[in-house]
Amino acid sequence: MSVYRDKIKLSTSGFCDIHDITAEVSGILKKSGFNQGICCVAAVGSTSAVSTIEYEPGLLKDIPRFFQSLLPDDVPYEHDKTWGDGNGFSHMRSFLLKTSATIPFNDGKLDLGTWQQIVYLDFDNRSRRREITVQLIGE
């Protein structure tokens, strides 16, 4: 048993920009040489999140619509009074969805369905350079 760690780097455009990072995470698992364990995919910061979806064009429209309805980007938040950066909605969406996801793996493969991809969601209100931590515990 040991730990293997790597980072994924992304350029994002914000406002619920959704990236499929499954190939990158699987690549890190392969490099680790681990057969079995758990994989923690964690965004650093408080305006983005990690989850899994079927990565297809329909859901890439449904998800931003859902967040715009639940936590709109054009209404005032108290957070905006603290910093004036206008991204209260980004913080709230990240808080709700959370910044990490944990996925088991076996036989060197992540436990994902055929139509299940790991996604990174950038909720901020501007383009960013992002780093995502992939931390494996396994053997």
Next chain:
Amino acid sequence: MSVYRDKIKLSTSGFCDIHDITAEVSGILKKSGFNQGICCVAAVGSTSAVSTIEYEPGLLKDIPRFFQSLLPDDVPYEHDKTWGDGNGFSHMRSFLLKTSATIPFNDGKLDLGTWQQIVYLDFDNRSRRREITVQLIGE
């Protein structure tokens, strides 16, 4: 430290069908012989989820009502245009709640409250045969 892995098999009816899987997860922990570590309970696929609730008849009505209000099963989703399978709501609910939960254990027992059960939620729009992965890291 090592990894122990097993699966739980379920027949589900979809549309927010909620199953208490605490006894099955605890049984796998017992079989592992582990004393201390963390347990990752992970649904495979993108139309179901894992969380914890007090498993009692009231919440088994409140939860489907909540999802029907937040992500109704009778409104159109863009996802439905991709495949025509009409389960956009299932994908959205699974995405929001996420497909895995991680629970520590100690003295061979899961860190759960007396009124806290691990639940698997099937959000799909049809009955399914499901497998849930239980992956333990411990000693």
Next chain:
Amino acid sequence: MSVYRDKIKLSTSGFCDIHDITAEVSGILKKSGFNQGICCVAAVGSTSAVSTIEYEPGLLKDIPRFFQSLLPDDVPYEHDKTWGDGNGFSHMRSFLLKTSATIPFNDGKLDLGTWQQIVYLDFDNRSRRREITVQLIGE
């Protein structure tokens, strides 16, 4: 690789009482002596949750408002019929946000952004004495 475990004790006032527990979690990591691994922060029970936010006064108002809008504390829930304790909203909020969060660490430090804190949210409808489990797997 081994497991290190400790508890955080809190007095909470309920109704979306939000506590920054980052210093306590970091202190436990330091005591463990671990350099690299993953940290599972888990609330026991079904009326509280763990997530990460930028812990600042604005979001401490935005978050309770959001939950009051999504899962109000002054409407009836079926759960309330089971026990008569009137905290159906607390259970629903805990179920949605989930009771644990998993965070990688490296070089003895949690993978958190500068403006990202670990928070414990008590959703119950009364003051409580609470215990939060911090379980580290690392080396």
